[in-house]
Amino acid sequence: MALHPQIQQVLKAMADAKLQPIEAMTPEAARAQMEAVAKARNQNPTEVGRIEERRIPGAPGGIRLRLYWPPSPAPKAAIVYFHGGGHVIGSLDTHDSVARNLCAGTGTLVVSVDYRMGPEHRFPAAVEDSVAALRWTHDNAASLGIDADRLAVSGDSAGGNLAAVLAIMARDAGGPRLRLQVLVYPVADFTFVGASYGRYAEGYGVLTKAAMAWFRGHYLNSAADADDWRASPLKAANLAGVAPAFIVTAECDVLHDDGIAYGAALRRAGVVVEHRDYAGMIHGFFGMAPMVDGAVDAQRDVVAALRRALLA
Numbered sequence: 001m002a003l004h005p006q007i008q009q010v011l012k013a014m015a016d017a018k019l020q021p022i023e024a025m026t027p028e029a030a031r032a033q034m035e036a037v038a039k040a041r042n043q044n045p046t047e048v049g050r051i052e053e054r055r056i057p058g059a060p061g062g063i064r065l066r067l068y069w070p071p072s073p074a075p076k077a078a079i080v081y082f083h084g085g086g087h088v089i090g091s092l093d094t095h096d097s098v099a100r101n102l103c104a105g106t107g108t109l110v111v112s113v114d115y116r117m118g119p120e121h122r123f124p125a126a127v128e129d130s131v132a133a134l135r136w137t138h139d140n141a142a143s144l145g146i147d148a149d150r151l152a153v154s155g156d157s158a159g160g161n162l163a164a165v166l167a168i169m170a171r172d173a174g175g176p177r178l179r180l181q182v183l184v185y186p187v188a189d190f191t192f193v194g195a196s197y198g199r200y201a202e203g204y205g206v207l208t209k210a211a212m213a214w215f216r217g218h219y220l221n222s223a224a225d226a227d228d229w230r231a232s233p234l235k236a237a238n239l240a241g242v243a244p245a246f247i248v249t250a251e252c253d254v255l256h257d258d259g260i261a262y263g264a265a266l267r268r269a270g271v272v273v274e275h276r277d278y279a280g281m282i283h284g285f286f287g288m289a290p291m292v293d294g295a296v297d298a299q300r301d302v303v304a305a306l307r308r309a310l311l312a
Contacts, residue, residue, distance in 0.1 A: 194257025
């Protein structure tokens, strides 16, 4: 299917703004570009009850969290959220609008995690920080005013990768029990085997096949890491017993087939999976609400899935 007309407009705006290819930049420059784009888009942020910064034990210097509280009543549940950006770029600020919308839409606490990234902190630093954030949320449920049994993990792209990995780790550790894993166009396999890597290699936004290779080179220590399931959850030997999944894919995305393949693997393992594929959308569309109708629809669908899982 052709690109959605609104996405065509987005791509034209990107071209007019002369955004540089990720793979042509240094990590510092790529981070600055993503921050600037996100700031320009987030002009009318959704109101939430309050926002609180925390620093929890974990990495040297601690792990920074941003807690989004709904207006009222007090939240019963929490969503631990991991931002996208290839494990190299992105931040709490670039995904502020998504965190706000999830908080307001679900009426739950959203814990957004500022995990360490490559190349300064390579794999598995991001995984370690993400695990620590999930455990902290669970262990501090009483003081946060939430039910420790009403937790979900969610993330987009690299964040979807981390959410999927955490669901496996939570199963292996016997907890925390997760009611849902929301995976928005996740990186499932760093060996780049999906046909969508060829079909949408370039011309469909900033995430090209070359950009994915750039991310991999800055995140992983070596090619061997791509075979570690903590980097490529599709390579996990057994997925049985992990949390139910809600998977979002964009049709015109190099990562499209990663989401499809991971959903199929979960189903084969007996895991309940709900999958939504958004026609004519590109990688990154989820954060383009409200200017892209598909993003509004996808966020609404994710909110509905989270409410069913966490508040029923």
